[in-house]
Amino acid sequence: MKSIGVRRLLVRTLFLTVAVLSVTAGTAAAQPSDLLAKVVVIGVPGLTWNDVKASPELTALVNQSHVGSITVKTAGPHTCPVDGWLTISAGTRAWGSVADQPCGDLPAVSGGQVADWQTYVDRQAEHHTGAPIGRLGASRDRVCGFGPGAAIAVAKPDGSVSNWQPDFDAARLASTDCGDAFVDAGALPLREGREEARRQVADLVTQARAADGWVLLVGISQETAGAHQEPLVALQLPPDDRPRWLTSDSTRRSGLIQLTDITATVLRGGAKAVDPAGAEKPGPLDGNEIHFTGGLHTDAAAVIEERLDTNERFEQPRPMLFATALTILAAELIALAWFVITRSPLSRRTFVFTLLTQGGFFIAVFLSTVTLWWRWPAPALSLYCVVLGISAALAAVAQVVLERWAFLGIALAAYSILLVDGVLGTPLQFGSMFADGPVIGGRFYGFGNSTFATLAVAALVTAGWAAQKLVETNRKHAALAVLAIGGAAIVVDGRPGWGTDFGGILALTPAVLLLAWLTWRGTISWRALLGVGVAGVLAVTAVAFLDYLRPEDQRSHFGTFFARLLDGEVSDVLIRKGQMAVQFFDGWSGWAMLAGVVLAMLATVLPGRVPFPAYRAFHTSLPMVRPTLLALSACGLVGMLINDSGVALPAIMTGFTLPLLVAHLVAAEQPTTVSPESHLVQES
Template sequence: MKSRGVRRLLLRTLFLAATIFVGTASAASAAPGTQPQGSQDLLAKVVVIGVPGLRWSDVEASPELTALVDQSHVGSITVKTAGPHTCPIDGWLTINAGTRAWGSVPDQGCGELPGVVDGKIQGWQTYVDRQAEHHTGAPLGRLAESRDRICGFGPGAAVALARTDGTVANWTESLDPALLASNACGDAIIDAGPMPLREGREEASKKVADLVAQARAADGWVLLVGVAEETANAHQELLVAMQLPPDNGPRWLTSDSTRRPGLIQLTDVTATILRGEAKEIDPAGAEQPGPLDGNEIHFTGPVHTDAAAVIENRLVTNERFEHPHPVLGWLAITLLVMQLAALGWFLITRSRRARNTSVFTLLTQGGFFITVFLTTVTQWWRWPSPGLSLYFVSLAISAGFAGLAWAVLKEYAYLGILGAAYVILLVDGVLGTPLQFGSMFTDGPVIGGRFYGFGNSTFAVLAVAALVMAGWAAQKVLDRSRAQAALVVLAIGGLAIIVDGKPGWGTDFGGIIALTPAVLLMAWLTWRGGITWKALLGIGAAGVLAVSAVAFLDYLRPADQRSHFGTFVARLLDGDVNDVLIRKLQMSLDFFDSVAGWAMLIGVLLAMAATVWPDKVPSESYRRFYASKPMVRPTLLALSTCGLIGMVLNDAGVVLPAIMAGFALPLLVAHLLSVGPDQQPATVSSESHLVQES
């Protein structure tokens, strides 16, 4: 009876956490501060002027473009498409489909746009086949098939307005102002041509400003955007986005797909032209309602009246997203060299000073996993030499965390670092993830991986922190009651699940798929000490049910308010999920194209094996630690479970558990080194196998 009552209590706690999770999901539609203050969907005409390669440095150098800033809602646009780089053909095809498309050939230059012969795009079938080959799921022809009386001017506009069979209507090779202003054009797309690579950018800027003036004369409103990179190997910085005339004063452009003031993405252009009238085109030509990758563009934030300050803001923003990834590589090398040097010194001398140095370097790496987020608070991108500033600030904060944790907690310094990571990421998630934007662990808007919420790397850090802190807290009450200890695990782990997965907070669909069963497994092992096959299957089913409920409730919200959860359900119900799953699988398998990917896999599998078979690990310190406290085993098994599920079901593949190991292992080794063999508790008898027969 007692066992049945405790089981009922655990189930009630689980259902209470799920109720809180799914209930709050329906209230979150956008990050704080990015709610729309206005939109232009009632205007009769939308004129999009696309300029491949138009940068904010061009606006700064051009008096004509600078003069437009205070007459516009402004921002930047990310032009990430389905391929490895965004040539003009990729950008125009993406506008055509309303989802990220793939038009160029990898490892080749961008080349010229296809011509129009007898009213049809040359080689159109090649682009259709390319979407199938790369599983983009991009329905080419959607824009033209979904919108009547839309006109096009220029080669890029022809690609954007091609129908499913490649035919183009209402198109001319160059701008016709009279046609643009006529009733024949309900909306229009103008290709202003790419910005020259070197000479001639000044003349091209004047041409763009002149096109804007002619388009404004046609009434409605004008959206001036960069649509692509002009070369295959160019750095993909944020390009220009302006919308004229401004409504209620010039402000910052945004959309619900980015939820960031001053930032839109290329697929938002299609969503804005269609204004909620999108149709998905199937191969048979039948029209069915289908999801777009973008959302309508609107404006937000305070009025800006200083063109120079706006341009400087945009240029500084580019600095913010240019440096994190290269600096991350240098920091990883630096920390690795420090650890190897310190460890080598200790192995040779076995001195106390060498031991302490090695512990400090390991704790510094642990502190680095918090630093990658906290550096955004320093606004290093505004400092002189932003790249160097980020490098030295990161090392200083990492070392500071290590030193403070060691000074206060001694051999339990790892708890201080993990506790700080847990609290900081939970607070950041509730605030709408401001620390993630432009941090070293996010792909950033240029790559287009994550505009809001927790990415894979952030989730990996949160998962380690949550599971270890849950294990430590449960250990404190385990002697009093196993049931209470299990509830502690559910409370600490469940809070991480809620913040990680809740739309508008972490919005991490893949994360809760991995973390939920890991927390449930850890709670069960804490309560029962072992697990049966029946219980293991039940835990898996409960995890799937909880995640499915959240995703379905998110799907019930309006389409423009859904997060990744609801969008996935929409694609699943529309039968459009196969390409998504195949792309994600390919992304996870791509890591094995290099030696580093296989090395990560071997390292991860060895680390997981050590949590299941500790007696096989050739380290007396680890074996004693494993058996020293009852909660060590459930905690390590939960970490392995989370990493394994994340590796199998997440597009990050082996990278996700590798990041988890990169955070957890140095802290574990630091603890073992700081305690030393003489201070470790005596070994107690090991528990039985992970899965026991009923």
């Protein structure tokens, strides 16, 4: 009877988690503002905020506009002009250029047909983009185009073009025959003639404004393949309600839109996906309508500097991630050598400090955004120093206050900070080292895979510690503690608008249930293990379905994925994610990560084979060590198999867990005589 009661409790907890995820779900941004009758999109490949700063004419437009930046990430490795225009045509990220080759000229239009159109259709199939190029042209009867890039944007699914002219014609734009319009202003010259080209762009905006609508001036792509990438310019004139900041529900970030939002805005209401054969069927857009948010801006110079600072925020984290990690690794190796040679108390404490600094690094990558380092002089150096400083400070405080149990302080801090950040809408994620910035085009909101890996370790270690306090007196209460702590992490990680992490809850839910089961029963059967896995799948499916029931423009990628599943369009998504996961094995680093992950997992299931007596003794010292380690391995294994990060996800988990574990073992002078009263096994 006791067994049945606990099973029912586990099931009820699972359904409660799903209910919290769904009932509290809501839209992350305000509804789009009313649009005027005509939208004129002027696309300028490579238009940067430095161009706006250097041009009095473009600067003068800033205070007359809603402003922002636009990320032009497309399906391919770089965004040439053809990639940008094809993405607008499809409303989803498309692949137009050839990898490892320079950006070529845009295709010509001959006899009312875009040249080589079938080549681009085939390229979408080859790379599994799922992009229905021609969707925009098939969905609007009076959409007009001016210039070669605009021909691609307004082409029908068969590549045919109507209502298009090779050059801009203000009279035609203003006529009743022309509804929404696209204008290719041409790429800015890389050097000579760029100033004149900027003046021509400003003049083009002035002419387009006379067409009684609003004008959207945007950078449409990078200028050349392999060019330095940054978010480009986005201006909307005239402003709907005095100049504010552009945004969309696809980014949920003030001052940022993405390329696919342009198509969603022009197709406001009832867009249909059109396949190359011409058969219409419902299909989700990757973007959402553009609208404005935030306070007024009235100082063009200040706006431009803010945009340039924001570009630094997105440019520096990735290179500084490696620089900071290598610095910490070098410090660990030096401290380890000193400790091995001398075995002195000072060398021991120093080595433990460097290990805890690595643990603190997984918190510092998020806390660093609070300092607004991108506004400091020398942003790259500032970020480097800030992250190292916060990492070292966290390690020092934990080591002084908690001594040998310092690992617990690091884990609890990571768990608490990420839960709060998730509930607040993940403000610490955006622009952090663990978030793919808008240039990479990964996540604009919610928890990415690196953040999930950190949260998963922190949650499972914290849950294991709490269970250890209760397990010897009441196993049921210990299992409930695991469900409460782990369930909170699942809710925050998975709730749309908070963590919004599809793959994360699919990996974390079975890991939490496994840890709870092992806490309650001590062992697990194959049937129970299968049930734990099925429960995880059901939880994700329920959340995705409930998110799907919301209006299309309010769905997160949970609901979007479910919609594509119902439409039979999910295969391309799965193939692309699989390809991304496999890409890690193109070089030696992926194989090295895999080897490290496999060794770490083997150490959890075969502790007797580990050639370190301190670890073997630790593994049997407390009841909750083994369950916590097994739950961590299960979470990493499932995450590796279902996420596009592949082996990188458990590698990040190992990178957070291992230094905490080693720090604990090294700090304990006699690890084989650990007292259950004082030792929390939690640090798997």
